[in-house]
Amino acid sequence: MIYFIKILKKEFLIYSRKSSSFISPVVFFLISISLYPIGISNDPGILKNLAPGLIWITVLLSTLISFQNIFSEDYEDGSIELLLASGQNLSLIVLIKIFVNWIFSCLPIIILSVLSVFLLYFPQEGLKPLIISLLIGTPTICLFGALAGALSLGKNSITGPALMLPLSLPVLILGTQAINYSLNGINFSSNILLLTAILVFLLPIILFASVGALKLHFN
Amino acid sequence: MFQTLKNFYHKLGSYPWFYKISGKVIPFVGVLSISLIVISSIWGLFFSPIDAVQGDVYRIIYFHVPAVSVSQVIYYSMSVAAAVFLIWRMKMAGVYIKSLAPIGAAFTFIGLLSGAIWGQPTWGTWWVWDARLTSTLVLFLFYLAIIGMQSTFASRKSADTAVSIITLVGVVNLPIVKKSVDWWNTLHQPASISISGESSISNEMLIPLLLSILGVYFFVFFTGLLFMRAEISTREQNKEWFKKLSSNN
Numbered sequence: 001m002i003y004f005i006k007i008l009k010k011e012f013l014i015y016s017r018k019s020s021s022f023i024s025p026v027v028f029f030l031i032s033i034s035l036y037p038i039g040i041s042n043d044p045g046i047l048k049n050l051a052p053g054l055i056w057i058t059v060l061l062s063t064l065i066s067f068q069n070i071f072s073e074d075y076e077d078g079s080i081e082l083l084l085a086s087g088q089n090l091s092l093i094v095l096i097k098i099f100v101n102w103i104f105s106c107l108p109i110i111i112l113s114v115l116s117v118f119l120l121y122f123p124q125e126g127l128k129p130l131i132i133s134l135l136i137g138t139p140t141i142c143l144f145g146a147l148a149g150a151l152s153l154g155k156n157s158i159t160g161p162a163l164m165l166p167l168s169l170p171v172l173i174l175g176t177q178a179i180n181y182s183l184n185g186i187n188f189s190s191n192i193l194l195l196t197a198i199l200v201f202l203l204p205i206i207l208f209a210s211v212g213a214l215k216l217h218f219n
Numbered sequence: 220m221f222q223t224l225k226n227f228y229h230k231l232g233s234y235p236w237f238y239k240i241s242g243k244v245i246p247f248v249g250v251l252s253i254s255l256i257v258i259s260s261i262w263g264l265f266f267s268p269i270d271a272v273q274g275d276v277y278r279i280i281y282f283h284v285p286a287v288s289v290s291q292v293i294y295y296s297m298s299v300a301a302a303v304f305l306i307w308r309m310k311m312a313g314v315y316i317k318s319l320a321p322i323g324a325a326f327t328f329i330g331l332l333s334g335a336i337w338g339q340p341t342w343g344t345w346w347v348w349d350a351r352l353t354s355t356l357v358l359f360l361f362y363l364a365i366i367g368m369q370s371t372f373a374s375r376k377s378a379d380t381a382v383s384i385i386t387l388v389g390v391v392n393l394p395i396v397k398k399s400v401d402w403w404n405t406l407h408q409p410a411s412i413s414i415s416g417e418s419s420i421s422n423e424m425l426i427p428l429l430l431s432i433l434g435v436y437f438f439v440f441f442t443g444l445l446f447m448r449a450e451i452s453t454r455e456q457n458k459e460w461f462k463k464l465s466s467n468n
Contacts, residue, residue, distance in 0.1 A: 157371055166396075169357060170392070170395045209387070
């Protein structure tokens with residue numbers, strides 16, 4: 001147990017000292033959010049309708065910037081190899097890594113998505129489903145990112161995103177739908193429950209698969 | 220019975236045995252599949268009756284339905300092979316996934332393309348974000364990810380394992396994609412479009428359709444064997460049994 005707490009602390013330290021790990025997704029998010037009104041239209045009516053999808057897609061794309069961070073540095077300096085050889089529970093270590101990555105890459109964006117009220121004329125009553133769906137949906141996306149990152153370690157190829165984005169489709173659908181439901185006055189709790197179900201269902205599968213994928217690099 | 224099955228399964232794992240047997244099977248399967256496709260195409264295109272609503276356009280069904288149905292079956296068979304590979308480390312399963320993925324992608328593409336060509340005159344548009352179309356598109360993307368992953372690993376065994384993992388994760392996710400797309404779709408458009416409108420399909424149309432489906436399945440079997448033989452010969456080109464075989468011919 002102490003071992004895992006130490007790993008957790010170490011991960012926190014690494015992420016907090018490397019500012020680019022949490023600044024670059026935030027910058028990407030802010031730039032994209034302010035580009036939409038310029039590229040599409042500054043008409044509040046149009047932007048209001050598009051906002052839920054735009055925010056969700058931007059969050060999805062900004063995770064593409066950070067998913068390589070989960071394993072790539074540990075792979076380059078060789079500490080992954082030591083973790084694999086340590087005989088500790090690897091799924092738990094991977095879970096810690098994903099959790100810390102989520103805190104540093106997704107949580108700031110989720111907080112900043114409140115800005116869309118001003119930038120995209122997003123209705124205020126939609127904020128609650130937006131935040132809840134992002135809070136529950138983004139961990140699933142981080143899971144897919146971990147799997148994609150574990151499989152494409154050390155290679156700068158399109159395969160990571162090409163694997164991650166189709167997998168994230170259900171989360172995107174359910175997340176935007178929850179916001180649209182609540183804006184139309186429909187109860188959105190079923191979507192949140194489904195998002196939670198997907199997260200809980202996929203968590204053990206993806207952890208297991210990511211550990212298998214990590215081991216592939218050290219035969 | 221169980222013993223013979225078990226024997227057959229163990230033999231399947233052997234490259235030389237598979238290479239020998241598949242060489243004998245291929246001519247029959249090839250002739251059967253191509254003749255079935257030719258017969259069903261001629262029957263479907265010239266002799267089956269004209270559809271009352273869609274006219275002659277409906278005849279693309281003889282290409283569309285077999286392609287789409289086989290594309291899903293190939294993915295599910297690949298996921299079974301992936302499980303076999305991860306559990307029993309059977310090398311042949313890796314060969315199977317690698318050889319069948321391009322075929323599956325090709326048939327998914329044919330399905331999407333023929334669907335678009337069919338949709339243009341009947342629905343008035345090449346593409347609709349309908350639930351079925353979207354999930355077929357996602358299936359196509361999964362195939363592309365699997366094919367792309369093949370080249371990212373230097374060692375064959377790692378590549379096979381990685382691809383098996385992706386295939387299994389994909390097959391777990393595919394039903395979720397299907398269901399969520401269904402829900403998403405029902406919000407935006409009510410069921411104004413249904414691909415399976417011809418539930419009361421007449422026998423004169425049904426028989427060539429079934430023949431064409433059968434023909435395409437045999438065609439996949441045929442091309443799958445060819446691709447697997449090609450893959451085996453690249454993997455085993457320096458092995459003794461393969462050199463002996465090629466020097467005999």
